Amino acid sequence: MDSVKGRVHKYGDNVDTDVIIPARYLNTASHKELAAHCMEDIDKDFVNNVKEGDIMVAEKNFGCGSSREHAPIAIKASGISCVIASTFARIFYRNAINIGLPIMECDEAAHDIKDGDEVSVDFNTGIITNETTGKTYKAEPFPEFIQNIIAKGGLINYIK
């Protein structure tokens, strides 16, 4: 998986894991059930609007709060192909890589890109392109081994 392209779902600062997947749904580990409630407490229409390959963009400290791996799992299982943010909370960052959810840190892109924009991401170069406005942004691409973890769908598939 070298690149993705999709429509943007945009959020603000400090999107926490409780709004990504409320704890009342943590009595299941089913990816499908988790995806059915993804973003429910911040954007109840998300699950109806999201399409396979869409991109999530948010500002600083995305994924703060709980260590629940259910949060990146829910986002990935909902069809999101990449999350772009100014910064990520550290446990979410690690969990996203470990379960194979592509993420990119890029402050400028996170500020500029608007809800509904069409955006493409090249994971090898770190180039983020807003196809709607034509503007491009440069994020730091992951080193090859991290890209491989993500491409294989997570750490466990990578090491097994």
Place this chain on the structure above:
Amino acid sequence: MGMTMSQKILAAHAGLDEVKAGQLIEAKLDMVLGNDVTSPVAINVFEGCNADSVFDKTKIAMVMDHFTPNKDIKSAQHCLQVRSFADKYEIKNYFDVGEMGIEHALLPEKGLVGPGSLVIGADSHTCTYGALGAFSTGVGSTDMAAGMISGKAWFKVPSAIKFVLTGKPAHWVSGKDIILHIIGEIGVDGALYKSMEFTGDGIEYLSIDDRLCIANMAIEAGAKNGIFPVDDVTREYCNGRFQGTPVEYTADEDAVYDETYTIDLSQLRPTVAFPHLPENTKTIDNVGEIKIDQVVIGSCTNGRLSDLRIAASVLKGKKIAKNVRCIILPGTQQIWLDAMHEGLFDIFVNAGAVVSTPTCGPCLGGHMGILAQGERAVSTTNRNFVGRMGHVDSEIYLASPAVAAASAITGYITDPAKV
């Protein structure tokens, strides 16, 4: 270049003489923790990669605390899965209903973590054990699974922020007020990816419970870990309790810190975090008139015996306000017994509060005290995110046990000095 206290613990567990901020290392783990929410995901990963043994059955802890006693069939299935795994692999430190407590109250109490330990836990508040001079940090379930298999984890060595605590806190100012004040100063991402290292002559006035509360909420500033130096208070707590061998690390004189904050504890006031972030803090003098519906006293932040004693000292001989529910959750079975024998339960029940079995329960909107639309709670827990304790249109105000108890009496957020 000198090392911080956190860096020294990481270096020792990686078999290195020295580490630097930003360096990637692989380190040996002294304890790997999971709960009833995160362990099932970890077990699925463990089984998915065809593992057939754990690295050390004495160095894994599984605590059934979030949705227990099981609130519904799905959570019961989760606990069944973990219980079966613990049986199969003879996990020594498996704690179920009857023995369990809230994980971060339980592990220190049982002596499973102590000075110099390196701990990962599939729960973000694993950073609590830094109060004892351990390096401990929250991870996800995949890291927990990898830790259970290999006994190791990779870390990016963190840089650190130093917090110099000076002076003696006034009456009614607790560890909770100190950490809320700090998060209010630096923000919910103020220590992102970093260590929060606490030092200074004010630490001698902080009990182990105060320190556990402060380190517990390091994650609410985005930190990788929070850590206290080991002193006589730590030694007294760990002596005869810690099952491992304590190793005391101290930061080098020339350790480099990204920033240093000096906080005069004598100037702090009881502090409350308003919805919907722990950084939205006000002192009790500036809260205004906030009417409440529920009070929660408990959690891995403030469910320890000293917290219950403070709440009882405020509630003694008083009555909970009409239309306010006050729910008290002792952190562990031992805390529950101690509180009962001290007569605290008589005070709580006579005041009109309820006392629960140990559980994370309402803190994460699990069970045992969910909020309705438009309701407000004062809670001694650690997060006040949107919908955290129930309805998406409910509100949580984070505070100390003293403020929570005082608020339960008046029905409004209240200064404990005024009841």
